[in-house]
Amino acid sequence: MSEHPAAVVVLAAGEGTRMKSSIPKVLHEIGGRSLIGHAVQAAAALEPEHLVVVVGHGRDRVTDHLAEIAPQVTTAVQDQQLGTGHAVSCALATLPPLDGVVVVTYGDVPLLAGQTLAELVARHRADGNAATVLTARVTDPTGYGRIVRDSSGGVLGIVEHKDADDSQRGIREINSGIYAFDAAVLRAGLAGLTTHNAQGELYLTDVVGSARTSGGRVGAFETTDAWQTEGVNDRVQLAAMRRELNTRSLQRWMREGVTVVDPATTWVDVTVSLGRDVVLHPGTQLHGATTVAPGAQVGPDTTLVDTEVGEGASIVRTHAVEARIGPEAVVGPFTYLRPGAVLRRRAKAGAFVEIKSSTVGEGSKVPHLSYVGDAEIGSGANIGAATVVVNYDGQAKHRTVIGDQVRVGSDTMLIAPVTVGDGAYTAAGSVITQDVPPGSMAVARARQRNVEGWVERKRAGSPSAEAARRALGRHTDDQEPSQGGPQ
Numbered sequence: 251m252s253e254h255p256a257a258v259v260v261l262a263a264g265e266g267t268r269m270k271s272s273i274p275k276v277l278h279e280i281g282g283r284s285l286i287g288h289a290v291q292a293a294a295a296l297e298p299e300h301l302v303v304v305v306g307h308g309r310d311r312v313t314d315h316l317a318e319i320a321p322q323v324t325t326a327v328q329d330q331q332l333g334t335g336h337a338v339s340c341a342l343a344t345l346p347p348l349d350g351v352v353v354v355t356y357g358d359v360p361l362l363a364g365q366t367l368a369e370l371v372a373r374h375r376a377d378g379n380a381a382t383v384l385t386a387r388v389t390d391p392t393g394y395g396r397i398v399r400d401s402s403g404g405v406l407g408i409v410e411h412k413d414a415d416d417s418q419r420g421i422r423e424i425n426s427g428i429y430a431f432d433a434a435v436l437r438a439g440l441a442g443l444t445t446h447n448a449q450g451e452l453y454l455t456d457v458v459g460s461a462r463t464s465g466g467r468v469g470a471f472e473t474t475d476a477w478q479t480e481g482v483n484d485r486v487q488l489a490a491m492r493r494e495l496n497t498r499s500l501q502r503w504m505r506e507g508v509t510v511v512d513p514a515t516t517w518v519d520v521t522v523s524l525g526r527d528v529v530l531h532p533g534t535q536l537h538g539a540t541t542v543a544p545g546a547q548v549g550p551d552t553t554l555v556d557t558e559v560g561e562g563a564s565i566v567r568t569h570a571v572e573a574r575i576g577p578e579a580v581v582g583p584f585t586y587l588r589p590g591a592v593l594r595r596r597a598k599a600g601a602f603v604e605i606k607s608s609t610v611g612e613g614s615k616v617p618h619l620s621y622v623g624d625a626e627i628g629s630g631a632n633i634g635a636a637t638v639v640v641n642y643d644g645q646a647k648h649r650t651v652i653g654d655q656v657r658v659g660s661d662t663m664l665i666a667p668v669t670v671g672d673g674a675y676t677a678a679g680s681v682i683t684q685d686v687p688p689g690s691m692a693v694a695r696a697r698q699r700n701v702e703g704w705v706e707r708k709r710a711g712s713p714s715a716e717a718a719r720r721a722l723g724r725h726t727d728d729q730e731p732s733q734g735g736p737q
């Protein structure tokens with residue numbers, strides 16, 4: 251017999267009415283992964299021969315999602331939700347005859363760890379059980395199936411809350427709904443299920459009782475970590491699970507050498523990876539495939555989505571999506587990096603700067619109030635405040651090339667497509683429409699003309715005219731010239 255389970259069946263056909271959502275319950279996300287994604291991840295850790303998700307409500311969307319995130323998973327359709335036992339039957343009907351261990355879990359129990367499933371299976375095997383149920387002791391067992399034991403502590407079976415008598419309702423050991431079964435016992439037990447119960451459903455829980463009645467050993471594997479058995483039924487629970495998952499992720503990272511200044515306001519998806527001595531300041535959110543290399547500082551108040559951060563970089567009050575921030579680069583505060591923004595080593599993107607599909611070369615700086623789109627900036631360049639790369643002519647986007655060691659003067663408009671050669675300058679306030687050769691100074695602005703005395707003539711008596719008069723040392727007729735200068 252293979253050491254891996256023959257199958258893991260993940261039940262996910264239920265409607266999730268209490269979510270009050272147009273999205274199937276198991277597609278709601280916590281920690282950057284759908285609920286079903288978490289369940290499948292734990293199941294896959296067992297490396298089963300078959301991994302089947304039972305789908306029903308919203309099946310098309312759930313199936314499409316699974317094809318995207320876990321193509322090794324197969325789905326079984328349960329048209330009508332006739333109970334958890336029926337759901338497992340639907341799964342087995344899609345599989346060849348199985349031999350060995352079959353594990354059953356739920357699609358809406360996101361904190362369950364693969365390790366816990368592995369321990370459940372190990373206990374199931376070690377004890378030679380026909381069925382082993384994962385249980386937990388909780389303070390409020392209302393609604394759960396209760397584990398009924400005999401006088402010597404052996405598991406007799408599971409009774410659903412709605413079917414339980416008063417003394418059974420006093421039992422605080424609950425059925426998580428997660429089990430390991432011997433495949434043959436499961437098959438026989440499912441074949442014998444009836445709907446003679448308070449809900450008129452085919453209860454998977456009854457297979458545990460029937461396994462015992464027909465002479466098999468039945469066991470319970472109790473976890474002290476009740477979070478791992480908790481399901482999501484509404485958005486209040488969704489938030490609680492998200493918070494707990496995040497707390498666990500952050501604790502794991504802190505143990506790996508990451509400083510998290512304020513765990514309460516720091517959110518890190520399970521898909522993110524962080525290096526040693528990374529510091530996450532308050533209000534930091536790291537999503538998707540984001541990676542942060544050792545020694546980088548992120549935050550406060552920064553959101554990074556699918557963004558790569560190099561060693562020792564510093565990112566303050568920034569929103570970045572699909573950006574690559576090089577080693578020792580400096581970003582923020584108030585910076586927006588959009589897809590394709592690449593900052594090379596020691597580059598800088600400062601306050602109120604937006605960058606898209608552009609590379610800022612090594613040591614180059616875009617310090618203040620600029621938009622850079624579809625541009626290639628060489629190394630050691632400085633882009634003056636309020637420079638805009640005018641990449642869009644209303645119909646198409648065009649590229650701009652700015653060479654090494656260029657000095658773009660403040661408030662330059664670079665009308666793409668345009669190239670500014672290595673070592674060139676542009677004068678502040680220029681509108682650059684033609685290529686600038688290397689080493690040239692491009693001046694593209696109107697010459698200044700001063701109309702002297704204009705304010706005195708056109709704005710006579712105004713505070714400006716008065717200020718000008720004082721500055722020019724003149725006096726009006728009704729006032730003696732001041733001896734001591736302005737007062």
Ligand code: UD1
Pocket residue numbers: 261262263264265304306328330331332333334335336337356357358393394395396408409410424425426427452453454455481
């Ligand atoms: C079930 C257990 C109960 C256990 C509890 C743990 C049974 C009869 N009862 O109760 O002992 O304490 O889980 O949460 O098994 N599902 C299907 N198809 C169905 C019915 C359910 O796929 O026909 C799926 C649901 O989507 C859900 C899971 O199975 O993911 C559990 O269903 P739910 O109705 O929540 O189970 P409970 O009645 O709460």
Ligand code: MG
Pocket residue numbers: none
């Ligand atoms: Mg139910």
